[in-house]
Amino acid sequence: MVWLLRYCDRCDRYTLRGSCPLCGGEVRIPHPARFSPEDRYQRYRLMMRRMRGKL
Numbered sequence: 417m418v419w420l421l422r423y424c425d426r427c428d429r430y431t432l433r434g435s436c437p438l439c440g441g442e443v444r445i446p447h448p449a450r451f452s453p454e455d456r457y458q459r460y461r462l463m464m465r466r467m468r469g470k471l
């Protein structure tokens with residue numbers, strides 16, 4: 417459940433809550449998703465190219 421981790425810039429602290437447990441401020445998702453829809457689309461296009469090359 418790593419993607420549920422949030423990060424508070426003020427306290428330099430990670431939390432699972434929607435707000436920081438220390439300062440009560442807003443938290444953000446520290447890392448972008450590994451596989452974005454764009455990446456999937458690029459992989460799909462690459463796969464289609466390979467299939468065309470074989471045909």
Ligand SMILES: [Zn+2]
Nearest residue numbers: 424427436439
């Ligand atoms: Zn905080």
